[in-house]
Amino acid sequence: MSRLPPLRLLTTFETVSRLGSMREAATRLNVTQPAVTQALKALEEHVGAPLIDRTTRPARLTEAGQQLARATRDGLDLIADTIEEIRISAGLEEQRLTVACTIGMATYWLMPRLTDFYARYPDVMVNVQVPPTDLPAISQGTDLVLRYGAGNWNDGETTKLFDETVCPVGRPALVERLLASGEGLAQAPLIHVRSTETRHWAGWSDYLTLRGLGKPGSAGQTFDNYVQAVQATLDTRGLMLGWYSITDGLVTDGSLVHWPEGALDLGTGYYATVNPNGAQKAAVKAFVRWLGDMRLALETP
Template sequence: MSRHLPPLRLFGVFETICRTDNLRAAATALNVSQPAVSQSLRQLEDHIGARLINRNTRPASLTAEGEILLRATEDGLGRISGAVDEIRRHQAQRGSNVTVACSVGVATLWLMPHLESFYCDHPDVQVNVITSESGAPTIAGDVDIAIRFGDGKWSDGTVTPLLEERIEPVCTPELAERLTLTPERLHAAPLIHVDVKDPRWLGWTDYLAALGLGRPTHPVQLRFSNYVQATQAALAGRGVALGWRTITGGYVSEGRLVAPVEATLTPPSSFYAVTAFDRAEDAATRRLLDWLASLSGGPSDIRHPGRRAGT
């Protein structure tokens, strides 16, 4: 359709002529000469194949064809102008908003507790957090940064290492004292399981097998569908959970959970931030990404609401 249209600039000239009522005023408004305006009008008429302005009247008036085109031109230019304004508002809003996608556990137990400190340093940036069940949420829609657990070999954005995971058993200090566990007896403890489909998130069976510590044998085997529920069960003293640094590290640093035995495993996967290519150079996104990378210290750096670094 666009191949049959006159050059779009001619519609702007035509609208200006109609709005200012004469060629001289239109030339002044467009900052061009009056002959240039007349030539543009003739070009538009030649393209359409009809006279748009009746030059035999004083003042000049629109022909019937001119009336039809003016209504369409005003409507079209108005819609384009509105679209441009909407895009500019959207861009201005995005300039101070960053959307992060991550799993429920990472959002609840790692990202959200830290955001207060980010806002203290960057009060002009609004962070929107959306969660998914997957440990590797996609870059889609308005997502600027996806926090993923994996090998870092993704091609849909700029990949930045964040945290190397660490896995260790955790429970309340009271339960640890009562159980008096050793690594060899860990399989016989009341274990809290998390049933996830992602094989990168090791469960108790894989963890114990990797360290050569047998298979779970205790009659009490609590099972949950996510790490947030499992962590709450561990905090309630209901059993021993498989603690992941990003999920339980803050509670360990606070002393609410402890490692009843020294049996640490470093999985092959780690946490990464994947930034959408078209947002990698955005100032607000860059500030959040730099801040996320700065959180890659040990578990003592991971705290929860109500606890500030250094307190």
């Protein structure tokens, strides 16, 4: 015999114990009173002890009945609460999405703009993940990735957000001093970003070679991510290669300035790729619409 009786018997017993009347329980359960009596007898047979004292009028719970009533009530309440939590969670899942991108993209492009997204979609929660690689991949639990490159990915529907350009940037006073002294970029103090996870981004050697300016004149300072490089640049420790996705906001507010006529288009851009498994989620659709608005805003002079 199973340790647990059928749930039907327990719900009938709980209704009887709560209402204190088989007749009222039958009405509440929309069954006949004999059906309630039969269910109680079946439950007593399963338990092996009388649960109802039928010698009294009205019938009352025995001590065993009182024990089982407390346990049944607690158990059914826990089941009801759990079901409600699952329902809420299932509803929230539709209003949640996870975006993966580089730490530089997250810090300087995405996070400052999320205020606008939340203003439009206050019920949607965006979880931003920053994996160690500079090319985040579509993976389980990731709804959308923002990546730099040529856009030749086939792991989901991919849309270009903006063309990415690179230009040396620095503190206004430092750039002004370097220009006044006649020092070229190759002789300027340079800030490098080098790590096994930034291999898809051009460095100073690539930039200077493409501009026909030779090799860097000094080793400069090297960091393993763009957040540290930006801080060093703000501390006037040198010039860094500024990417639109990372330094545009700082140039706009005047914290940094571009090196005159230093912009270089490498034919790359930033792209959004949607995980096919989450493309129909309400939150993902909202985020994709918002990204489209951001793209249009960037294209509008």
